[in-house]
Amino acid sequence: MGDLTLASTAIDGLQVIRLDVRADNRGWFKENWQRAKMVALGLPDFSPVQNNVSFNTTAGATRGIHAEPWDKLVSVAHGRIFGAWVDLRPGDGFGRVVTLELGPDTAVFVPRGVGNAFQTLADDTVYSYLVNDHWSPAAKASYTFCNLADETLAIAWPIPLDRAELSEADRRHPRLADVTPMPPPRRLVLGAGGQLGRALLTAWPDATGLTRADLDLTDPAALAGIDLSGYGVVVNAAAYTAVDAAETEQGRRVAWATNVAAVAALAHAAEEHRTTLVHLSSDYVFDGTVELHREDEPFSPLGVYGQTKAAGDAVVATVPRHYLLRTSWVIGDGKNFVATMASLADRGVAPSVVADQFGRLTFTDEIVRAVNHLLAVEAPYGTYNVSNGGPVTSWADIAREVYAARGQDPATVTAVTAEEYGRGKDLAPRPRHSALDLAKLSATGFRSRPAADRLAEYLAR
The missing domain is CATH 3.40.50.720 (NAD(P)-binding Rossmann-like Domain)
Known part of the structure; x- marks a missing residue:
């Protein structure tokens, strides 16, 4: 249990939220998204409209790196993950990486154009995305992808990728040198x-x-x-x-x-x-x-x-x-x-x-x-x-x-x-x-x- 806090990172606009988790003999409770409190701390008032949940059966399930044309708040409902974020927007920050372990006590605000990836560190991990635009086939066509194994990013995955669970699509994503930055809106x-x-x-x-x-x-x-x-x-x-x-x-x-x-x-x-x-x-x-x-x-x-x-x-x-x-x-x-x-x-x-x-x-x-x-x-x-x-x-x-x-x-x-x-x-x-x-x-x-x-x-x- 602790106070709600907000911290900046090396990627412009990527912010880490330490959540106030209240625990007792029954389990725990948290306010995963609290507009008034979070905006008062400095989080953008990003007006979420859709909530997506990813259930991951075993430790080592790895997803990403996906940059999407909307902002999102990512968090963990159960389990623990190693998260990696890569700036895929044009500018000096292109290719900059931030990594962090997340449990139920932490959330990350991911601005539009920043690639999101994670690897589960526990079985039955539940990962949540709160996003401010509705998914559609047209929206997916504007995603920007980068390969999880890109050598220049040098992400230190806790479970080596050759022993992790990846989709074939994620394995085929381009290296950073071949990525076209996501254009601004x-x-x-x-x-x-x-x-x-x-x-x-x-x-x-x-x-x-x-x-x-x-x-x-x-x-x-x-x-x-x-x-x-x-x-x-x-x-x-x-x-x-x-x-x-x-x-x-x-x-x-x-x-x-x-x-x-x-x-x-x-x-x-x-x-x-x-x-x-x-x-x-x-x-x-x-x-x-x-x-x-x-x-x-x-x-x-x-x-x-x-x-x-x-x-x-x-x-x-x-x-x-x-x-x-x-x-x-x-x-x-x-x-x-x-x-x-x-x-x-x-x-x-x-x-x-x-x-x-x-x-x-x-x-x-x-x-x-x-x-x-x-x-x-x-x-x-x-x-x-x-x-x-x-x-x-x-x-x-x-x-x-x-x-x-x-x-x-x-x-x-x-x-x-x-x-x-x-x-x-x-x-x-x-x-x-x-x-x-x-x-x-x-x-x-x-x-x-x-x-x-x-x-x-x-x-x-």
Whole structure:
């Protein structure tokens, strides 16, 4: 009997759990999986869905080395085993080995891609696997195997393999030098044809990208067929962003279908497959009466577009593994405010630009950097503001910077109020203040690049 403890090993993510076994004259009792206690100690909340049990008749039964496309918690219900784990993931740890004897008092958390093997040291040994995905023939096709007798691994099996019980399949597995590392879970980008989608696919050349032509987010039948099995991350960069058209009868319906109903279907699929959902949101979920918006500010959208984004945000927040990234004034490869101003400057047009709406630009590569950072450091799930840093400016200020960069007189830009600009136009209401507080993202170690620097680089290209 002892306290529940958790210890790391030489293999990244492979953790040893010493269980609290309570024994008396009748036998013993243990909590083999106790989510609250184990997660509090630092074990991943891996959401198991299937329990497999291996009964081994005699000492010397040997199984492995199998790396599977899911996480698992392995333990012994009866008997004793010699366990061996081999990192079969790409990277510096490939081929690293950890060995350990296990009885009923010990369990091991084995992350996806780490090969698992064991040899029984007693007759009638019962070995248990608690896994977080359902077995299927398709899943088995993605296993990665390594030979138990590989010389470079040099596993010191207590019972020599020539006297152990092995399956013929395990005897035929490849040596480590011939093993292809198990690739990381795939990534999916929805909205791949947009500014951010294109930037993500540039950064993630191996990701799958779906455009509007590939997946109609307004079609309930198409949404019902979303299958995220095999995907570790899905980024929802798709949205209905026609702010003014969203106020029309047809636009309102499309906005709700795309920004809410589709997000609900995606959230359901992400939760079902334990996929990390990265969802892009907007400053339009606020009315702009607060000069600097924090992540915990209550929703107060002014128009239909903002209302649908706020509703989508509320849905995403229910997904256990989610990063909700709130952005403002997005600039990338495509149609956007900076590109429009640059075109006007090049053509010698003197525009009128709103001077009483304030915020910061968010370049798409900044969003990509933030996504990569949050995933890499395994930041706590939740909502994060993402924009470029530096001073808060108005649209007119930015337009003047663009004109100056294009060799035009900044005074060519006429500053007007939002009311003056909208006179005679059928425009949706817009927040006056769009600047986002970046402190929460900064606390994870991310450093936002100044918007002015990125604007100069963007225009130079």
